Amino acid sequence: MVRVSGVSHRPTPLATALALLLAAVSTAILSPTVAQRVAIVAAVVGAGLLVVGGREFATALPLGWLPTALGAALVLGSILRGETLADPRHSIELVPGLVGIALLGLGLRPLRGRFARRFVSAGLAAMVVGVGLVGIFEGAGPLRLLGATAAAIAAWDVAEHGISLGEQLRTDAETRSVELLHTGATSAYGAVTVVVALIIYDYGATLSLGALVLLLGAAVTLLALLYR
């Protein structure tokens, strides 16, 4: 009898772990307190268990549903904890990032093969919203915002890379060197972008916001045209 499973191609394990790690870094950059960091660790562990629970192993796990249930409980618990922090500003910093990690975990499990990329993109969107909220409500410094943005985009890129590798080569293929190089290259480029942006900010402090807007508007329009 042939076993029918909804998902035949799963993201590669290393890229999955690295993506979750980068998402955690992005959220941790925005959330400085210890209570927040504990919630992040719980969410990442939970998302990791969600992913593990979705895999098939050579020898079947004795309690196959246990990692999934435990992971879901951890993720939901950490989000609840984030909601109930004493300082509401801490909640704003933390919750969107936790939702992002949870969505990334669901995308990398994946819940449904063809929705893997959508979940990962939704995870990026949640993390980006988090960065935006912190920027609006706290007027946070540029280093935090830029670092969190770059890490979130890198997490999305690594997750997407892992999905494409899983699709084309499946998880049993040896792909580690490619995953490490890709993650390294994207992260390094992200770091360079952050440094360049900070240098622009330092020199551009004297520039009026209007001029900066014009400059950026032009650059973004150019990009949008390039991609059409």
Add this chain to the structure above:
Amino acid sequence: MTVRATGRWRGIVAVALLFVAVGVLTDRPATLLAGVVGAGLAAYPKLSRPPTVDLELERHLGDARPACGEPVTVTTRVTNTGSHTLADCRVIDGVPAMLSVAGGSPRHAAVLRPGETTEFSYAVESEPGRHQFDPATVIARDITGAHEVETTVAAGTEIQVEDAVPELPIRPQPDGYAGRLVTDEGGSGIEFHSVREYRPGDPIGRIDSKRWARTGELTTVEFREERPASVLLLVDARPAAYRAEADGRPNAVAHCLAGVEQLVSALSDTRDAVGLAAFGRELCFRAPGVGTDHETALWQLLATHPAFDATPPGQVRARGGAEGIGSDDELDRQATLLRKQLGTDTQVVVLSPLSDEHIVETVRTLAASGHTTTVISPDVTAEGSLGQRLARRERRHRLRALRGADVPVVDWDPETPLGTVLLAEEKRRWSA
């Protein structure tokens, strides 16, 4: 070689635009600056070009002539012979369609600097027959993943697995022109047919000497003439026929091709004329013939003609490559073309999984136009989900429909060797 843009970074432009909008609307320069990071990362894929792929592939077999059922280790080495580093080089080895992978993975990804070699090995189950490795598919992405180059690298490797099945039983040939098809016409042969009046030129050996001694009348004995048959092996290799029992199992076309190879080698030992045809990517037709040259041509066709490809069209990516070839009109066109080229006395043996109604129609049309037609159908349906059970029921229905139209169908479970199935079928018909 196909070069395509993956477009995976496109969404980041939206992220950049969002930060810029939020930054401007809320008058937060730091948020605006996050837009710069977004824009910088959105521009990232523009920094790289599609990679140029120059690769060499080598394959080593643990045992090139293993016994049946023994797993064979295949070691594949890929060397970058170009002058650029391939940051993301994915190799999918062309495992012969009939062999399933027993251990390890035939897929591999590596970073390849110029001159560098990567190696991976896996094991395949050996099945009886001769198995040719397909070219390996290589997908190379640049470091940003924005461009993807897909190409193939070939290395002719072959596994020959000893056949555990005895050859099909073939009757020895009485002389150069006789065949195994016993006709109703009188002539030279073995089985008595009739006695007729002597005509000048009749061979002396066929004169009925006893009657001549008794009555002084010259008569000639006629035997049932035995003629060689003319057989066309027709493979259904349309996209619809590339069905497999489960992921990773050989598909129906691969089974059909393995069957054709066995039949060609069995028939070429006889005096029967063998031809080859396929419906699929394009119509392939080689009229029945005999002789070593013809046989060589058949083997060459089987190895090289695109219609005899055991990998489904457009396998790695769904888009591209498969337009038009699966349509019903195309099958009608190919079938009409085939009927025009086919000699009237040629028998047709169709190998098809009978995966849709249309091939049934085509076979019935062939039979109706006067060709003795037989169908050998590998059964690749499974007993799993509702859809699989439905497919199995539909196939059974098609088998019945064909048998109802006086077309004998051999239901072949690919687990059993074709020779055994045909022998059993022969016995069943004799006893029936």
